[in-house]
Amino acid sequence: MSQPTIESILQEQRLFSPPTDLAAQAEIKSLAEYEQLYAQAEADPQAFWAELAEKELEWFEKWDTVLDWQPPFAKWFVGGKLNITYNCLDRHLKTWRRNKAALIWEGEPGDSRTLTYAQLHREVCQAANVLKQLGVSKGDRVGIYMPMVPEAAIAMLACARIGAPHTVVFGGFSAEAVKDRLNDAEAKLVITADGGFRKDKAVPLKAAVDQALANNGAPSVQNVLVVQRTQADITMENGRDHWWHELIATASADCPPEPMDSEDMLFILYTSGTTGRPKGVVHTTGGYNLYTHMTCKWAFDLKDTDVYWCTADVGWITGHSYIVYGPLSNGATSLMYEGAPRTSNPGCFWDVVEKYGVNIFYTAPTAIRAFIKLGNQHPQARDLSSLRVLGTVGEPINPEAWIWYQQVIGGGQCPIIDTWWQTETGGFMITPLPGATPTKPGSATRPFPGILADVVDLDGNPVADNDGGYLVIRHPWPSMMRTVYGDDDRFRRTYWEHIPPKDGNYVYFAGDGVRRDEDGYFWIMGRVDDVINVSGHRLGTMEIESALVSHPAVAEAAVVGRPDDLKGEDVCAFVTLEHTHSPNDDLKTELKQHVVNEIGAIARPGEIRFADALPKTRSGKIIRRFLRNLASGEDIAGDASTMEDQSVLEKLRQGS
Ligand code: 7RM
Numbered sequence: 001m002s003q004p005t006i007e008s009i010l011q012e013q014r015l016f017s018p019p020t021d022l023a024a025q026a027e028i029k030s031l032a033e034y035e036q037l038y039a040q041a042e043a044d045p046q047a048f049w050a051e052l053a054e055k056e057l058e059w060f061e062k063w064d065t066v067l068d069w070q071p072p073f074a075k076w077f078v079g080g081k082l083n084i085t086y087n088c089l090d091r092h093l094k095t096w097r098r099n100k101a102a103l104i105w106e107g108e109p110g111d112s113r114t115l116t117y118a119q120l121h122r123e124v125c126q127a128a129n130v131l132k133q134l135g136v137s138k139g140d141r142v143g144i145y146m147p148m149v150p151e152a153a154i155a156m157l158a159c160a161r162i163g164a165p166h167t168v169v170f171g172g173f174s175a176e177a178v179k180d181r182l183n184d185a186e187a188k189l190v191i192t193a194d195g196g197f198r199k200d201k202a203v204p205l206k207a208a209v210d211q212a213l214a215n216n217g218a219p220s221v222q223n224v225l226v227v228q229r230t231q232a233d234i235t236m237e238n239g240r241d242h243w244w245h246e247l248i249a250t251a252s253a254d255c256p257p258e259p260m261d262s263e264d265m266l267f268i269l270y271t272s273g274t275t276g277r278p279k280g281v282v283h284t285t286g287g288y289n290l291y292t293h294m295t296c297k298w299a300f301d302l303k304d305t306d307v308y309w310c311t312a313d314v315g316w317i318t319g320h321s322y323i324v325y326g327p328l329s330n331g332a333t334s335l336m337y338e339g340a341p342r343t344s345n346p347g348c349f350w351d352v353v354e355k356y357g358v359n360i361f362y363t364a365p366t367a368i369r370a371f372i373k374l375g376n377q378h379p380q381a382r383d384l385s386s387l388r389v390l391g392t393v394g395e396p397i398n399p400e401a402w403i404w405y406q407q408v409i410g411g412g413q414c415p416i417i418d419t420w421w422q423t424e425t426g427g428f429m430i431t432p433l434p435g436a437t438p439t440k441p442g443s444a445t446r447p448f449p450g451i452l453a454d455v456v457d458l459d460g461n462p463v464a465d466n467d468g469g470y471l472v473i474r475h476p477w478p479s480m481m482r483t484v485y486g487d488d489d490r491f492r493r494t495y496w497e498h499i500p501p502k503d504g505n506y507v508y509f510a511g512d513g514v515r516r517d518e519d520g521y522f523w524i525m526g527r528v529d530d531v532i533n534v535s536g537h538r539l540g541t542m543e544i545e546s547a548l549v550s551h552p553a554v555a556e557a558a559v560v561g562r563p564d565d566l567k568g569e570d571v572c573a574f575v576t577l578e579h580t581h582s583p584n585d586d587l588k589t590e591l592k593q594h595v596v597n598e599i600g601a602i603a604r605p606g607e608i609r610f611a612d613a614l615p616k617t618r619s620g621k622i623i624r625r626f627l628r629n630l631a632s633g634e635d636i637a638g639d640a641s642t643m644e645d646q647s648v649l650e651k652l653r654q655g656s
Helices: 006-010 020-025 031-043 045-056 084-093 117-133 150-162 175-185 206-216 244-249 286-299 317-329 348-356 365-374 399-409 488-496 541-549 585-598 624-631 647-654
Strands: 065-070 073-078 101-106 112-116 142-145 166-168 189-193 195-198 201-204 223-227 241-243 265-271 279-284 307-310 333-337 360-363 389-392 416-418 453-456 468-473 508-516 522-527 531-534 537-540 554-564 568-577 607-610
Touching (some): 045 286, 073 286, 084 117, 084 317, 101 117, 101 348, 112 117, 142 150, 142 175, 150 189, 150 265, 150 317, 150 333, 175 265, 175 585, 189 206, 206 223, 223 244, 241 244, 265 317, 279 286, 286 317, 307 317, 307 348, 365 399, 389 399, 399 416, 453 508, 468 522, 522 531, 531 568, 537 541, 541 554, 541 568, 541 585, 554 624, 568 585, 585 607
Parallel strands (some): 101 333, 142 189, 166 265, 189 223, 223 241, 307 360, 360 389, 389 416
Antiparallel strands (some): 101 112, 195 201, 265 279, 453 468, 468 508, 554 568
């Protein structure tokens, strides 16, 4: 099984209609209803979003202006005041949902916890008071570096409660990566845990924070709050480090929500790009609340009785929008699972589905491919009949994996909701609606109402149906990123200038290649820049190259993606060495580990190839296209005559 090839996708003709009984009870019941909503939103986007904002959210004060668009800077619901935690918690306490499960949590070793809305509200208020006690106030940034435990969600909500933007760093990132992000955000406090359980091991987290903060590594950080999870033996620095459970035990549960301007920053989340260091993607309050609420409600057809499970980690945007904010704003029951698919417990995911009667399940193609490899006997030995809707995200899904998901997990009964979106977009952009959109395996289908997605060439001209092009969005939407933290100019350059604006009409450049077919269905082809997607995780080739060249043995490094059956893509690094070092296997191992130390295990190169020289143009640019060909074992495609030294390619082909 492999990534979708253009051929396999072009040949894909199957069409699956929404199940009739599901459609009858769905929020959006037919294709005609979707098309009517889409047309309405297209004709008057501001009226469309304003009506939903009024109906679906509670505001402390209503906005004056729906949209203020000074390209490329958007403001939504200007003058409106709200607090996202009021919409995620307090308002449900006034209803029967008070004692409904808000979070169900299952730990990897088999421990579990359920928090009702009332209980979650209480813990969030207590944690918010602890933050205040430690000197955090509105506008201060807080770093969160946590395993998948309820306290991760509680920490995010506690920050939002008092208006302190959080910046969650995925627990798989290294101390170096943590340090970079804490410094860029100038975080005042860090919330972490002693460790977390992952693939049957206790992974240290506090130790990494210690390392990041050592030698005044992140001078803005004044306090560290530590959740106890693995009972690892850790050191607590007097005056700086505090146990979460000790401070929570005496904290008041009374913490009124801070009234936030609609455009006040809710969080920063770092993501990889083509150039330079990871970018701090900034999201604000009102538009993000509305958009994650609506997409979660319509694309999953969320019912009040559902148990909803998104398998992402809260360290990624998927966890932010679709474990925490979107589901809780809807008053849903959101399940959090600490474990990962693993050979030691190949049925663990299906045990969780059966144990809790999960109705909506949302995961990534890389996980689906891992399940396929683990064998059908595991899902088949469990009762999965509670499932109604199945979602996927993170990378293009190959039609084979799509069909397996639909047949083996969904028993042929569940619509497959392939959601295309990004950290930058905040929520789903192109997605089927389960009761409305006929699906085609491998296509994310059609844009969400209000999303004017299009396919253009590099000059911004529309391309014909079925011709490939660049994916752009033509109108601002409520949860779009507002800027790159501290770098408006980078925001403008990265997303708004690749395609030149025509007549002052700016278009958002997503960085993905795409084809739209004659039915208006979008087929995402993958990144068009130097971003690679390893197991649904976004990595910049440049970040990995910088990590490699920071090793004393390395003179030059070029990193490319190469197709991988399980991970989608894998990291392949071409390295030239300083003449003081010679190539050997130990050095390969050492360099791989060096990348793990600098970035994290998700960036570990699958392969390192030593070379005498890298293929370059006469002006000295590395020709990555050739390296991609070499890495995937293909013939060199295209003209090599621009190369400075023709013999380089031949040597690269022979060596490894
Ligand atoms: C949510 C998330 C974004 C990049 C994006 C694409 C790829 C995501 C799909 C997809 C094809 C999908 N955020 N991508 N979803 N490609 N079909 N359904 O993944 O910021 O980490 O990555 O992921 O290339 O640009 S992300």
